[in-house]
Amino acid sequence: MDYDVIIVGAGPAGLFTAIEMLYCESKKKILIIEKEQPAEERYCHITMDFSGVGAFSDGMLSLFCGSGGTLPKLIGERKTQELIDYTDTIYLEFGADEHMDRPIRQLKAEMTQRLYARMEKYLLDNGVEIRFGTACDDIILENGQCTGVICSGSPIYSLYNVIATGRKGADWLERICVSRGRSDMNLKKDNAGRIEMDERLKTNIKCLYFLGDCSGWTRGFMMASAMGVLMGQILYYPEFAQRVFMGDRCW
Numbered sequence: 001m002d003y004d005v006i007i008v009g010a011g012p013a014g015l016f017t018a019i020e021m022l023y024c025e026s027k028k029k030i031l032i033i034e035k036e037q038p039a040e041e042r043y044c045h046i047t048m049d050f051s052g053v054g055a056f057s058d059g060m061l062s063l064f065c066g067s068g069g070t071l072p073k074l075i076g077e078r079k080t081q082e083l084i085d086y087t088d089t090i091y092l093e094f095g096a097d098e099h100m101d102r103p104i105r106q107l108k109a110e111m112t113q114r115l116y117a118r119m120e121k122y123l124l125d126n127g128v129e130i131r132f133g134t135a136c137d138d139i140i141l142e143n144g145q146c147t148g149v150i151c152s153g154s155p156i157y158s159l160y161n162v163i164a165t166g167r168k169g170a171d172w173l174e175r176i177c178v179s180r181g182r183s184d185m186n187l188k189k190d191n192a193g194r195i196e197m198d199e200r201l202k203t204n205i206k207c208l209y210f211l212g213d214c215s216g217w218t219r220g221f222m223m224a225s226a227m228g229v230l231m232g233q234i235l236y237y238p239e240f241a242q243r244v245f246m247g248d249r250c251w
Helices: 012-023 052-056 071-075 077-093 109-125 167-179 221-236 238-245
Strands: 003-008 030-033 060-062 104-106 129-131 136-142 145-151 154-163 208-210
Touching: 003 012, 003 145, 012 030, 012 077, 012 109, 012 221, 060 221, 071 077, 071 221, 077 221, 109 129, 136 154, 136 167, 154 221
Parallel strands: 003 030, 003 154, 030 129, 154 208
Antiparallel strands: 060 104, 136 145, 145 154
16 A cells, blocks of 8 residues: 555545544554645635635634534534544644634634644645645556545555545546445535535445545534544544444433
């Protein structure tokens, strides 16, 4: 394998997956593939580029587990709230405004881009490879298992593969699944154009995970970030993965 983990998409779900793996002191070799540009080079593309919509958002982080999405159905409300609270501490460590009008942490919009630039630097300084300006063309499926992705016609192999392309990548994800004849993915669209999964995330493909707004589990920036943290923990403790994603809330 070329990498232990490939993350497609550098939005909040993808970012926090990698950050949490580093926080867990994981030694896994991580690659993030991002179609657009680094945080410091962002000027438009509101739902694309490094950090997704966040770098130009209004800076609102909802700290309430019922703020959107169906993540509480996956791991329970108590665990979801604990996950959000923990994710909030990571935001604070990277320079989020400590002021909070609960359940909302209002980030200063002019500071948001710099916050994500710090996250980018942290990942790069700690050995995470980020390929900017690189589009993921397809996923590699072998005997019911995802073994990597294809970028610019070249295969990149990985033990685990995380699709975190956000709302903007939902159409791409749908095309990939349809083109591979994977009707068992149970994909559908909601009114905002996100991919929706069934309540047990049944992709029927080993080593492939859908996160963030492209998955339907999350709604909003904080929930997508928290889902990334959960994914990072699962990749660090692989033995938890089957229990979490099969709906066992006692993991």
